[in-house]
Amino acid sequence: MALYLHIPFCVRRCLYCDYVSTTDLSLKEEYFNALYKEIALKGKKLKDRKVRTIYFGGGTPSFVEEEFIFQTFRTLQEHLDLSNLEEFTIEVNPESVNEKKVHFYKEIGINRISMGFQSTSDKILKTVGRSHDFNKELESYKLLTSFYDNINIDFIVGLPYENFDTVNSNLEFIEKMKPSHISYYLLDSSHDTPLKHFLEIKEMKLPEDDLVYDLLDYIYDQFEKSEYNRYEISSWSLPNKECIHNLFYWYNLDYVGFGVSAGGYINKKRYVNTSDVKAYITQLNDDKLPYRTKKLNDEFAELLETLFMSLRLTKGITYDSLVQRFSKNLVDNVLNQLKNNLEEYISIDDSIKLTTKGLNFSRLVFEKLLDIAPT
Numbered sequence: 001m002a003l004y005l006h007i008p009f010c011v012r013r014c015l016y017c018d019y020v021s022t023t024d025l026s027l028k029e030e031y032f033n034a035l036y037k038e039i040a041l042k043g044k045k046l047k048d049r050k051v052r053t054i055y056f057g058g059g060t061p062s063f064v065e066e067e068f069i070f071q072t073f074r075t076l077q078e079h080l081d082l083s084n085l086e087e088f089t090i091e092v093n094p095e096s097v098n099e100k101k102v103h104f105y106k107e108i109g110i111n112r113i114s115m116g117f118q119s120t121s122d123k124i125l126k127t128v129g130r131s132h133d134f135n136k137e138l139e140s141y142k143l144l145t146s147f148y149d150n151i152n153i154d155f156i157v158g159l160p161y162e163n164f165d166t167v168n169s170n171l172e173f174i175e176k177m178k179p180s181h182i183s184y185y186l187l188d189s190s191h192d193t194p195l196k197h198f199l200e201i202k203e204m205k206l207p208e209d210d211l212v213y214d215l216l217d218y219i220y221d222q223f224e225k226s227e228y229n230r231y232e233i234s235s236w237s238l239p240n241k242e243c244i245h246n247l248f249y250w251y252n253l254d255y256v257g258f259g260v261s262a263g264g265y266i267n268k269k270r271y272v273n274t275s276d277v278k279a280y281i282t283q284l285n286d287d288k289l290p291y292r293t294k295k296l297n298d299e300f301a302e303l304l305e306t307l308f309m310s311l312r313l314t315k316g317i318t319y320d321s322l323v324q325r326f327s328k329n330l331v332d333n334v335l336n337q338l339k340n341n342l343e344e345y346i347s348i349d350d351s352i353k354l355t356t357k358g359l360n361f362s363r364l365v366f367e368k369l370l371d372i373a374p375t
Protein backbone atom coordinates (compact mmCIF):
# COMPACT_ATOMS: atom_id res chain seq x y z
CA MET A 1 0.00 0.00 0.00
CA ALA A 2 0.95 3.67 -0.34
CA LEU A 3 0.97 6.35 2.36
CA TYR A 4 0.21 10.04 1.89
CA LEU A 5 0.88 12.65 4.60
CA HIS A 6 -0.55 16.13 4.27
CA ILE A 7 1.57 18.97 5.69
CA PRO A 8 -0.67 22.04 5.35
CA PHE A 9 1.74 24.91 6.06
CA CYS A 10 2.80 27.47 3.45
CA VAL A 11 4.83 30.69 3.41
CA ARG A 12 1.85 32.39 1.80
CA ARG A 13 -1.19 31.44 -0.23
CA CYS A 14 -0.81 31.34 -4.01
CA LEU A 15 -3.80 32.97 -5.67
CA TYR A 16 -4.87 29.93 -7.72
CA CYS A 17 -4.54 27.40 -4.89
CA ASP A 18 -7.47 25.37 -3.61
CA TYR A 19 -5.46 22.89 -1.56
CA VAL A 20 -5.99 22.87 2.18
CA SER A 21 -3.12 24.93 3.54
CA THR A 22 -2.56 27.63 6.11
CA THR A 23 -0.01 30.32 6.90
CA ASP A 24 -0.91 30.14 10.61
CA LEU A 25 2.20 28.56 12.08
CA SER A 26 0.92 28.79 15.66
CA LEU A 27 -0.92 25.50 14.99
CA LYS A 28 2.17 23.63 13.83
CA GLU A 29 3.08 21.86 17.07
CA GLU A 30 -0.50 20.80 17.79
CA TYR A 31 -1.03 19.74 14.20
CA PHE A 32 1.94 17.41 14.20
CA ASN A 33 0.95 15.92 17.55
CA ALA A 34 -2.46 15.16 16.02
CA LEU A 35 -0.79 13.68 12.94
CA TYR A 36 1.33 11.33 15.09
CA LYS A 37 -1.82 10.25 16.87
CA GLU A 38 -3.67 9.57 13.62
CA ILE A 39 -0.77 7.39 12.45
CA ALA A 40 -0.80 5.48 15.75
CA LEU A 41 -4.59 4.96 15.65
CA LYS A 42 -4.74 3.85 12.02
CA GLY A 43 -1.52 1.87 12.30
CA LYS A 44 -3.17 -0.63 14.67
CA LYS A 45 -5.27 -2.01 11.81
CA LEU A 46 -2.52 -1.87 9.18
CA LYS A 47 0.31 -3.73 10.86
CA ASP A 48 0.20 -6.66 8.44
CA ARG A 49 0.30 -4.47 5.30
CA LYS A 50 3.59 -3.66 3.61
CA VAL A 51 4.20 -0.04 2.67
CA ARG A 52 5.72 0.54 -0.79
CA THR A 53 5.62 4.33 -1.03
CA ILE A 54 5.49 7.34 1.27
CA TYR A 55 4.58 10.79 -0.02
CA PHE A 56 4.81 13.98 2.05
CA GLY A 57 2.61 16.50 0.24
CA GLY A 58 0.99 19.78 1.07
CA GLY A 59 0.98 22.62 1.62
CA THR A 60 4.73 22.92 1.61
CA PRO A 61 6.41 20.10 3.57
CA SER A 62 9.83 21.73 3.08
CA PHE A 63 8.56 24.80 4.93
CA VAL A 64 8.47 22.96 8.29
CA GLU A 65 11.54 22.22 10.38
CA GLU A 66 13.31 18.89 9.97
CA GLU A 67 12.33 17.73 13.48
CA PHE A 68 8.65 17.49 12.43
CA ILE A 69 9.42 15.44 9.33
CA PHE A 70 11.77 13.26 11.36
CA GLN A 71 9.22 12.62 14.11
CA THR A 72 6.51 11.85 11.53
CA PHE A 73 8.80 9.34 9.85
CA ARG A 74 9.73 7.76 13.21
CA THR A 75 6.04 7.42 14.04
CA LEU A 76 5.43 5.69 10.70
CA GLN A 77 8.36 3.36 11.40
CA GLU A 78 6.98 2.56 14.81
CA HIS A 79 3.44 1.72 13.68
CA LEU A 80 3.74 0.39 10.12
CA ASP A 81 5.83 -2.10 8.19
CA LEU A 82 8.25 -0.06 6.03
CA SER A 83 10.54 -3.01 5.22
CA ASN A 84 9.46 -2.99 1.53
CA LEU A 85 9.62 0.77 1.02
CA GLU A 86 10.56 1.58 -2.59
CA GLU A 87 9.80 5.23 -3.07
CA PHE A 88 9.82 8.04 -0.51
CA THR A 89 8.92 11.50 -1.84
CA ILE A 90 8.76 14.94 -0.30
CA GLU A 91 7.29 18.03 -1.95
CA VAL A 92 9.45 21.14 -1.71
CA ASN A 93 9.24 24.71 -2.90
CA PRO A 94 12.29 26.58 -4.20
CA GLU A 95 12.28 29.18 -1.41
CA SER A 96 12.27 26.69 1.45
CA VAL A 97 15.01 24.21 0.64
CA ASN A 98 18.60 24.59 1.74
CA GLU A 99 21.60 22.30 1.92
CA LYS A 100 21.00 21.29 5.53
CA LYS A 101 17.41 20.25 4.81
CA VAL A 102 18.24 18.34 1.65
CA HIS A 103 21.04 16.54 3.46
CA PHE A 104 18.57 15.58 6.19
CA TYR A 105 16.03 14.31 3.61
CA LYS A 106 18.71 12.10 2.13
CA GLU A 107 19.72 10.83 5.58
CA ILE A 108 16.23 9.62 6.48
CA GLY A 109 15.84 7.78 3.18
CA ILE A 110 13.81 10.19 1.05
CA ASN A 111 14.70 9.16 -2.50
CA ARG A 112 12.49 11.39 -4.64
CA ILE A 113 11.84 15.14 -4.60
CA SER A 114 8.90 16.96 -6.14
CA MET A 115 9.45 20.69 -6.55
CA GLY A 116 6.74 23.20 -7.50
CA PHE A 117 7.88 25.76 -10.08
CA GLN A 118 4.56 26.33 -11.91
CA SER A 119 6.36 28.72 -14.26
CA THR A 120 9.82 30.09 -15.00
CA SER A 121 8.41 33.55 -15.79
CA ASP A 122 9.05 36.05 -12.98
CA LYS A 123 6.05 38.07 -14.13
CA ILE A 124 3.71 35.08 -13.82
CA LEU A 125 5.23 33.92 -10.52
CA LYS A 126 4.79 37.37 -9.01
CA THR A 127 1.27 37.80 -10.36
CA VAL A 128 -0.01 34.55 -8.85
CA GLY A 129 1.73 35.12 -5.51
CA ARG A 130 4.47 32.51 -5.61
CA SER A 131 7.23 33.09 -3.06
CA HIS A 132 10.17 32.61 -5.42
CA ASP A 133 11.57 33.78 -8.72
CA PHE A 134 13.33 31.98 -11.54
CA ASN A 135 16.81 32.53 -10.06
CA LYS A 136 15.71 30.83 -6.86
CA GLU A 137 14.23 27.95 -8.88
CA LEU A 138 17.55 27.46 -10.66
CA GLU A 139 19.58 27.69 -7.46
CA SER A 140 17.37 25.18 -5.62
CA TYR A 141 17.22 22.80 -8.56
CA LYS A 142 21.02 22.77 -8.80
CA LEU A 143 21.30 22.13 -5.07
CA LEU A 144 18.87 19.21 -5.31
CA THR A 145 20.74 17.62 -8.21
CA SER A 146 23.87 17.29 -6.09
CA PHE A 147 21.86 14.90 -3.87
CA TYR A 148 19.16 13.44 -6.11
CA ASP A 149 18.64 12.09 -9.62
CA ASN A 150 14.91 11.51 -9.11
CA ILE A 151 13.30 14.95 -9.22
CA ASN A 152 9.86 15.99 -10.39
CA ILE A 153 9.11 19.58 -11.39
CA ASP A 154 5.50 20.84 -11.46
CA PHE A 155 4.33 23.34 -14.08
CA ILE A 156 0.93 24.88 -14.76
CA VAL A 157 -0.22 26.08 -18.18
CA GLY A 158 -2.82 28.83 -18.53
CA LEU A 159 -1.85 31.24 -15.74
CA PRO A 160 -2.23 35.02 -16.30
CA TYR A 161 0.32 36.38 -18.84
CA GLU A 162 0.97 32.90 -20.24
CA ASN A 163 2.05 32.92 -23.88
CA PHE A 164 4.39 31.06 -26.23
CA ASP A 165 7.43 32.85 -24.79
CA THR A 166 6.68 31.82 -21.20
CA VAL A 167 5.96 28.23 -22.25
CA ASN A 168 9.15 28.13 -24.32
CA SER A 169 11.12 29.31 -21.34
CA ASN A 170 9.68 26.42 -19.25
CA LEU A 171 10.48 23.95 -22.01
CA GLU A 172 14.02 25.32 -22.33
CA PHE A 173 14.57 24.74 -18.63
CA ILE A 174 13.33 21.15 -19.03
CA GLU A 175 15.49 20.50 -22.08
CA LYS A 176 18.60 21.92 -20.46
CA MET A 177 18.24 20.54 -16.93
CA LYS A 178 16.45 17.26 -17.72
CA PRO A 179 14.56 16.64 -14.48
CA SER A 180 13.62 12.96 -14.36
CA HIS A 181 9.90 13.72 -14.14
CA ILE A 182 7.61 16.55 -15.22
CA SER A 183 4.02 17.19 -14.19
CA TYR A 184 2.43 19.77 -16.48
CA TYR A 185 -1.11 20.66 -15.39
CA LEU A 186 -3.78 22.76 -17.02
CA LEU A 187 -4.94 25.56 -14.70
CA ASP A 188 -8.37 24.87 -13.25
CA SER A 189 -9.83 28.28 -12.39
CA SER A 190 -13.29 26.97 -11.48
CA HIS A 191 -12.51 26.50 -7.78
CA ASP A 192 -13.26 29.09 -5.19
CA THR A 193 -9.89 30.85 -4.95
CA PRO A 194 -8.63 34.45 -4.80
CA LEU A 195 -7.73 34.08 -8.49
CA LYS A 196 -11.37 33.31 -9.33
CA HIS A 197 -12.42 36.40 -7.40
CA PHE A 198 -9.92 38.64 -9.23
CA LEU A 199 -11.11 37.23 -12.56
CA GLU A 200 -14.73 37.95 -11.65
CA ILE A 201 -14.03 41.57 -10.71
CA LYS A 202 -11.84 41.84 -13.83
CA GLU A 203 -8.66 42.68 -11.97
CA MET A 204 -6.97 39.74 -13.64
CA LYS A 205 -7.29 38.06 -16.96
CA LEU A 206 -6.45 34.59 -18.15
CA PRO A 207 -5.16 33.85 -21.65
CA GLU A 208 -7.95 33.11 -24.16
CA ASP A 209 -9.05 29.45 -24.35
CA ASP A 210 -7.86 29.15 -27.96
CA LEU A 211 -4.38 30.26 -26.98
CA VAL A 212 -4.31 27.80 -24.07
CA TYR A 213 -5.32 24.91 -26.36
CA ASP A 214 -2.60 25.94 -28.85
CA LEU A 215 -0.09 26.06 -26.00
CA LEU A 216 -1.15 22.64 -24.79
CA ASP A 217 -0.78 21.17 -28.30
CA TYR A 218 2.61 22.78 -28.54
CA ILE A 219 3.73 21.35 -25.17
CA TYR A 220 2.51 17.86 -26.14
CA ASP A 221 4.36 18.12 -29.48
CA GLN A 222 7.59 19.24 -27.89
CA PHE A 223 7.50 16.40 -25.37
CA GLU A 224 6.70 13.97 -28.17
CA LYS A 225 9.98 14.94 -29.83
CA SER A 226 11.91 14.59 -26.58
CA GLU A 227 13.18 11.62 -24.61
CA TYR A 228 10.35 11.96 -22.10
CA ASN A 229 7.55 9.44 -22.10
CA ARG A 230 4.02 10.69 -21.48
CA TYR A 231 2.69 7.93 -19.23
CA GLU A 232 -0.23 9.83 -17.74
CA ILE A 233 -2.38 12.72 -18.96
CA SER A 234 -0.24 15.33 -17.17
CA SER A 235 2.94 13.36 -16.41
CA TRP A 236 6.12 12.75 -18.38
CA SER A 237 9.13 10.79 -17.21
CA LEU A 238 12.56 9.68 -18.29
CA PRO A 239 12.88 5.86 -18.48
CA ASN A 240 12.05 4.08 -15.18
CA LYS A 241 11.31 7.33 -13.37
CA GLU A 242 7.53 7.12 -13.26
CA CYS A 243 6.05 8.10 -9.91
CA ILE A 244 5.28 4.78 -8.19
CA HIS A 245 3.19 6.51 -5.54
CA ASN A 246 0.85 8.10 -8.08
CA LEU A 247 0.51 4.75 -9.88
CA PHE A 248 -1.24 3.49 -6.74
CA TYR A 249 -3.90 6.18 -7.26
CA TRP A 250 -4.16 5.59 -10.99
CA TYR A 251 -4.58 1.83 -10.64
CA ASN A 252 -7.01 2.40 -7.77
CA LEU A 253 -4.90 0.40 -5.33
CA ASP A 254 -4.86 0.74 -1.56
CA TYR A 255 -3.46 3.90 -0.04
CA VAL A 256 -3.81 5.53 3.35
CA GLY A 257 -3.85 9.29 3.79
CA PHE A 258 -2.98 11.04 7.05
CA GLY A 259 -3.49 14.69 7.89
CA VAL A 260 -6.07 17.36 7.28
CA SER A 261 -8.06 16.83 4.03
CA ALA A 262 -6.15 13.64 3.22
CA GLY A 263 -8.07 10.86 1.53
CA GLY A 264 -7.60 7.13 1.62
CA TYR A 265 -8.83 4.01 -0.08
CA ILE A 266 -8.29 0.81 1.81
CA ASN A 267 -10.12 -2.53 1.67
CA LYS A 268 -12.74 -0.99 -0.66
CA LYS A 269 -13.48 1.79 1.82
CA ARG A 270 -12.91 5.34 0.69
CA TYR A 271 -12.56 8.16 3.19
CA VAL A 272 -11.67 11.83 3.31
CA ASN A 273 -10.50 13.62 6.45
CA THR A 274 -11.91 16.94 7.59
CA SER A 275 -10.56 20.00 5.76
CA ASP A 276 -10.55 22.13 8.88
CA VAL A 277 -7.15 22.18 10.61
CA LYS A 278 -8.60 23.06 14.02
CA ALA A 279 -11.32 20.39 13.79
CA TYR A 280 -8.64 17.87 12.75
CA ILE A 281 -6.62 18.66 15.88
CA THR A 282 -9.65 18.64 18.20
CA GLN A 283 -10.97 15.31 16.97
CA LEU A 284 -7.64 13.59 17.35
CA ASN A 285 -7.18 15.13 20.80
CA ASP A 286 -10.43 13.29 21.63
CA ASP A 287 -8.96 10.05 20.18
CA LYS A 288 -11.38 10.15 17.23
CA LEU A 289 -10.40 9.60 13.63
CA PRO A 290 -11.10 12.89 11.81
CA TYR A 291 -13.26 11.62 8.94
CA ARG A 292 -15.38 14.01 6.90
CA THR A 293 -16.76 11.23 4.70
CA LYS A 294 -16.39 7.48 4.71
CA LYS A 295 -18.10 4.98 2.44
CA LEU A 296 -17.89 1.38 1.37
CA ASN A 297 -17.91 1.05 -2.42
CA ASP A 298 -20.21 -1.42 -4.15
CA GLU A 299 -18.74 -3.34 -7.07
CA PHE A 300 -20.10 -0.97 -9.72
CA ALA A 301 -18.72 2.15 -8.00
CA GLU A 302 -15.43 0.35 -7.55
CA LEU A 303 -15.20 -0.54 -11.25
CA LEU A 304 -16.13 2.96 -12.38
CA GLU A 305 -13.55 4.52 -10.07
CA THR A 306 -10.92 2.10 -11.34
CA LEU A 307 -11.70 3.06 -14.95
CA PHE A 308 -11.85 6.73 -14.05
CA MET A 309 -8.38 6.63 -12.54
CA SER A 310 -6.63 4.19 -14.86
CA LEU A 311 -7.82 5.96 -18.02
CA ARG A 312 -5.48 8.76 -16.97
CA LEU A 313 -2.61 6.43 -17.86
CA THR A 314 -1.59 6.41 -21.52
CA LYS A 315 -1.44 2.62 -21.51
CA GLY A 316 -4.76 2.41 -19.67
CA ILE A 317 -5.65 -0.83 -17.93
CA THR A 318 -5.84 -4.37 -19.28
CA TYR A 319 -9.14 -6.18 -19.74
CA ASP A 320 -7.67 -9.19 -17.90
CA SER A 321 -6.83 -7.16 -14.82
CA LEU A 322 -10.38 -5.80 -14.75
CA VAL A 323 -12.02 -9.23 -14.94
CA GLN A 324 -9.67 -10.45 -12.22
CA ARG A 325 -11.00 -7.75 -9.90
CA PHE A 326 -14.65 -7.52 -11.01
CA SER A 327 -17.35 -9.81 -12.37
CA LYS A 328 -17.02 -10.34 -16.13
CA ASN A 329 -20.68 -9.46 -16.73
CA LEU A 330 -20.33 -6.12 -15.04
CA VAL A 331 -17.07 -5.31 -16.84
CA ASP A 332 -18.58 -6.22 -20.25
CA ASN A 333 -21.70 -4.22 -19.52
CA VAL A 334 -19.77 -1.06 -18.60
CA LEU A 335 -17.34 -1.43 -21.50
CA ASN A 336 -20.28 -1.76 -23.92
CA GLN A 337 -21.68 1.50 -22.64
CA LEU A 338 -18.28 3.14 -23.09
CA LYS A 339 -18.10 1.79 -26.63
CA ASN A 340 -21.53 3.19 -27.49
CA ASN A 341 -21.05 6.61 -25.91
CA LEU A 342 -17.35 7.40 -26.12
CA GLU A 343 -16.02 5.45 -29.08
CA GLU A 344 -13.91 8.33 -30.43
CA TYR A 345 -12.27 8.90 -27.08
CA ILE A 346 -11.67 5.44 -25.63
CA SER A 347 -10.14 2.44 -27.34
CA ILE A 348 -11.35 -0.90 -26.03
CA ASP A 349 -9.24 -3.92 -26.84
CA ASP A 350 -6.91 -6.05 -24.72
CA SER A 351 -6.34 -2.75 -22.97
CA ILE A 352 -8.86 -0.02 -22.27
CA LYS A 353 -7.24 3.36 -22.85
CA LEU A 354 -7.85 6.88 -24.10
CA THR A 355 -7.29 7.59 -27.79
CA THR A 356 -5.13 10.59 -28.71
CA LYS A 357 -8.31 12.63 -28.97
CA GLY A 358 -9.41 11.29 -25.58
CA LEU A 359 -6.09 12.28 -24.01
CA ASN A 360 -6.44 15.81 -25.32
CA PHE A 361 -10.09 16.12 -24.25
CA SER A 362 -9.79 14.14 -21.06
CA ARG A 363 -11.94 16.49 -18.96
CA LEU A 364 -14.86 15.91 -21.30
CA VAL A 365 -14.35 12.14 -21.19
CA PHE A 366 -14.31 12.10 -17.40
CA GLU A 367 -17.49 14.17 -17.24
CA LYS A 368 -19.19 11.69 -19.57
CA LEU A 369 -17.95 8.73 -17.56
CA LEU A 370 -20.09 9.98 -14.69
CA ASP A 371 -23.18 9.29 -16.86
CA ILE A 372 -22.46 5.56 -17.00
CA ALA A 373 -25.00 3.68 -14.89
CA PRO A 374 -25.49 0.02 -13.98
CA THR A 375 -28.07 -1.65 -16.26
Ligand code: SF4
Binds near residue numbers: 009010018
Ligand atom coordinates in the same frame (compact mmCIF):
# COMPACT_ATOMS: atom_id res chain seq x y z
S1 SF4 B 1 2.69 26.61 -2.10
FE1 SF4 B 1 1.34 25.04 -3.00
S2 SF4 B 1 -0.08 24.43 -1.36
FE2 SF4 B 1 0.92 26.36 -0.73
S3 SF4 B 1 -0.51 27.94 -1.35
FE3 SF4 B 1 0.99 27.71 -3.02
S4 SF4 B 1 0.07 26.20 -4.42
FE4 SF4 B 1 -1.05 26.09 -2.47
